[in-house]
Amino acid sequence: MFKHLFPFAICSLALICLYSCSPQTLEFYVSPEGNDDHSGSRTQPFATLQRAKTAVLESLADKAGERTIWLQPGRHQLTAPLVFTSADFPDTSSRLQIIGEEGAIISGGVVLTDWQTAETGLWMCQLPPAAGSVQSVRELFVGGKRAIRSRFPNSDYLRVGTVGADKRSHFFYESGDFPLPAQVNDTELILMHDWSSSRISIQSIDTTTNKLTPVDWIGARVLDFFTLDHWEAHARYFLENDLLFIDQDYEWYYSSEERRIYLQLPTGQDANELEIIVPVSAGLLQMNGTEEHPIRNIHIENITFRHSAWELPTGGYAGIQATHFDPRPNTGTGWSVVPAAVTASLAEACTFTNCRFENLGGSGLWLGRGCTDNAVTASKFRDISGNGIMIGEGRDRRVTDGPWWENAPDQAARGNRIENSTITDCGVQFFGAVGIWVGLAAETTITNNEVHHLPYTGISIGWMWNPSPTPARGNRVVGNHIHHIMQKLSDGGGIYMLGLQPGSELKDNLIHDVTVNVGRAESNGMFLDEGTTDVIVSGNVIYNIAKSPIRFHRATTNLVQQNALFCGEGIPPFTYNATDASLIKKVDNEVHQAGDAGIEAALQRAVESWKENH
Structure with a gap:
C-alpha cells in the first residue's frame, strides 16, 4: 500500500x-x-x-x-516618499x-510638457497639477542634466560695497553692479562666508541709496561672528532667479506669481522633444524604526535615486557648517539641517549596494539617529545640492531635559560602513556641504572611497568643538582618495575632524589638490579642529596643498606617524593654531619641501605605492 x-x-x-x-x-x-x-x-x-x-x-x-x-x-x-516603519515588520x-x-x-520629479514659446524667444511652461503645493522651484533637469538657475554674474562674484550699521540685515552696492531684477521677491541673494553660505530671498532693492535688504538676517543669528564683514571686508555674493539674468543656453527662471518656468535652449531645439523634469517630492525613501523595535534587514540594490525636492524656509537658509543652518523661526530645538532624499533612523543591518544618488535638491543619504551596522557599498553620489552621505546626528536633540549624548549615549549611530563608493559634485546649492559627514557616531568605517570636486570639505567627522566625552569613538577613515576639494570656500580640508574620538584613526588616505580660497582662514589636506583628541594619523600621502598638509586648531593629544607630506615653497608641514605643538606626537613622518632634490621621484613613488595597495 x-x-x-x-x-x-x-x-x-x-x-x-x-x-x-x-x-x-x-x-x-x-x-x-x-x-x-x-x-x-x-x-x-x-x-x-x-x-x-x-x-x-x-x-x-x-x-x-x-x-x-x-x-x-x-x-x-x-x-x-515611500515610507517603511518597523511596525510593517512585526517578525524581525x-x-x-x-x-x-x-x-x-x-x-x-514630474515631466513638464506643453512648452510654448514666449515673445522673448524663451520657452515657457506652467507647473502642472502634479506639482501640487510646490511654491518655489529650485532645480530643473534637462535631458538628465541640471540646468542653470539664472544668476548674475554667470560664474564670478559681486562684492558687498558697505555693510549696514548692524552688519546683518542689509548692505549697500555700487551703481551698475547688477541689472535690477524684474521680480525682486523671486530673486535670491547668495553670500559666501568663510566655510558656509547664505541663501535668502530679497525683500527690497532701493535704487536711490543702493541698499539691498533680504527678508531676514544674512548669516546665522545663533553665532555672533556671522556678520557681513567678519571674514572679508567686502564679501562675495551673487544673485539668482530673475528673467533678466538669462543670457545663456539651459539657463532658466521660475516666476512664483505665474507658477511658470522660462527656459533658454539652443536655437532650433524644441523643448517638447526633451525630457524636462522638476522635482516635487520632498524625499524619496524613509526607513523608520523605534528604540524598542528597530527596522531591520532592508536591502536596496542597483537603484538610481533622482529628483528629490527641498524648499528653503521662508526666512531663508543661513548656513553654519556642513548644511546645518540657523532655524527660522528659532524653535529652541537647535540647528536645522538640510534633509536627505533617502533617510533612515533606528535602522539595523540595512544595505545600499550599487546604487546611484544624483540630481537631488537636498542631501543624498542620511543614516541618522540610532542607525547600527548598516552599509553603503559600491554606490555613486553626484550632482547633489547638499551633503552626499550623512551618518549619525549632531548635539542638539534632548532626552530628559539634557543633551542626548549625555543622557542617552547608547542612541548614537554605531558600526556603519561606507565602502568602495564615489562621492562628487555635492554642495551644488549649499556650498558648505561635505561629501561624507559623520556626527557624534561610533565605530564608523569609511574606506576605499573616492571623494572629489567639492566646494568645501571632503570628509567631516565629529561634532563637538571641545574635548568633552561623547559617544564618538573608534571611527576609521582609511584608504580613501580625496582630491580637488575646497573649490569655493575655505577653512576646511580633505578630512576635517572635531572633538574627543578615542580609538579613531585617519590612515592610508591619498589627499591632493586643495587650493587657496578667499577668506580669512587657510585650507589644508587635513584639518584637526577644536578638541580633536586621541586620534592616530598615519600612513597618509598628502600633496599639492596650497598651505600646510596638516593643520591643528585647539587640538590636544594626537599621534601623527609615518605620513608622506609634500609641502609648497616656504610652507611648513604642520600649522598650529592655538595648539600646543608639544602635545602632537610626531613619529617617522616623511617631509618633502618644494625645491628639494628628488621630490618629484619621491612623490611618484608614494602615489604609486598607494595605488598598488588600494
Whole structure:
C-alpha cells in the first residue's frame, strides 16, 4: 500500500514546496507600464511602488520570511516618499530586498510638457497639477542634466560695497553692479562666508541709496561672528532667479506669481522633444524604526535615486557648517539641517549596494539617529545640492531635559560602513556641504572611497568643538582618495575632524589638490579642529596643498606617524593654531619641501605605492 502512495506523497510535497517557494508569493515586480490591478508577477507587474509595498506587507502578515520587490527599467515616479516603519515588520526575522533591474530609477520629479514659446524667444511652461503645493522651484533637469538657475554674474562674484550699521540685515552696492531684477521677491541673494553660505530671498532693492535688504538676517543669528564683514571686508555674493539674468543656453527662471518656468535652449531645439523634469517630492525613501523595535534587514540594490525636492524656509537658509543652518523661526530645538532624499533612523543591518544618488535638491543619504551596522557599498553620489552621505546626528536633540549624548549615549549611530563608493559634485546649492559627514557616531568605517570636486570639505567627522566625552569613538577613515576639494570656500580640508574620538584613526588616505580660497582662514589636506583628541594619523600621502598638509586648531593629544607630506615653497608641514605643538606626537613622518632634490621621484613613488595597495 505504501508503495503505491509514495509517488503521490512525493508529488504532493513537490506541489507544496512549489507553492510556498513560488516567485509570485515571494517576489513582486513593478513597471512604469504596469497596472496596480495586476498580480505583481514579472509578466503582470504592478505600476507603483506603493502597491508593491502593500503586497509585501500583506504577504508578511500571513508568513514571515524574505520578500523582494523588483523594479523593472524606467522611471518610477513618486510625489511623496515611500515610507517603511518597523511596525510593517512585526517578525524581525523578515527580510526585504528592493532590487532594480538595469535602468531602474526612483524619481520624485514630474515631466513638464506643453512648452510654448514666449515673445522673448524663451520657452515657457506652467507647473502642472502634479506639482501640487510646490511654491518655489529650485532645480530643473534637462535631458538628465541640471540646468542653470539664472544668476548674475554667470560664474564670478559681486562684492558687498558697505555693510549696514548692524552688519546683518542689509548692505549697500555700487551703481551698475547688477541689472535690477524684474521680480525682486523671486530673486535670491547668495553670500559666501568663510566655510558656509547664505541663501535668502530679497525683500527690497532701493535704487536711490543702493541698499539691498533680504527678508531676514544674512548669516546665522545663533553665532555672533556671522556678520557681513567678519571674514572679508567686502564679501562675495551673487544673485539668482530673475528673467533678466538669462543670457545663456539651459539657463532658466521660475516666476512664483505665474507658477511658470522660462527656459533658454539652443536655437532650433524644441523643448517638447526633451525630457524636462522638476522635482516635487520632498524625499524619496524613509526607513523608520523605534528604540524598542528597530527596522531591520532592508536591502536596496542597483537603484538610481533622482529628483528629490527641498524648499528653503521662508526666512531663508543661513548656513553654519556642513548644511546645518540657523532655524527660522528659532524653535529652541537647535540647528536645522538640510534633509536627505533617502533617510533612515533606528535602522539595523540595512544595505545600499550599487546604487546611484544624483540630481537631488537636498542631501543624498542620511543614516541618522540610532542607525547600527548598516552599509553603503559600491554606490555613486553626484550632482547633489547638499551633503552626499550623512551618518549619525549632531548635539542638539534632548532626552530628559539634557543633551542626548549625555543622557542617552547608547542612541548614537554605531558600526556603519561606507565602502568602495564615489562621492562628487555635492554642495551644488549649499556650498558648505561635505561629501561624507559623520556626527557624534561610533565605530564608523569609511574606506576605499573616492571623494572629489567639492566646494568645501571632503570628509567631516565629529561634532563637538571641545574635548568633552561623547559617544564618538573608534571611527576609521582609511584608504580613501580625496582630491580637488575646497573649490569655493575655505577653512576646511580633505578630512576635517572635531572633538574627543578615542580609538579613531585617519590612515592610508591619498589627499591632493586643495587650493587657496578667499577668506580669512587657510585650507589644508587635513584639518584637526577644536578638541580633536586621541586620534592616530598615519600612513597618509598628502600633496599639492596650497598651505600646510596638516593643520591643528585647539587640538590636544594626537599621534601623527609615518605620513608622506609634500609641502609648497616656504610652507611648513604642520600649522598650529592655538595648539600646543608639544602635545602632537610626531613619529617617522616623511617631509618633502618644494625645491628639494628628488621630490618629484619621491612623490611618484608614494602615489604609486598607494595605488598598488588600494
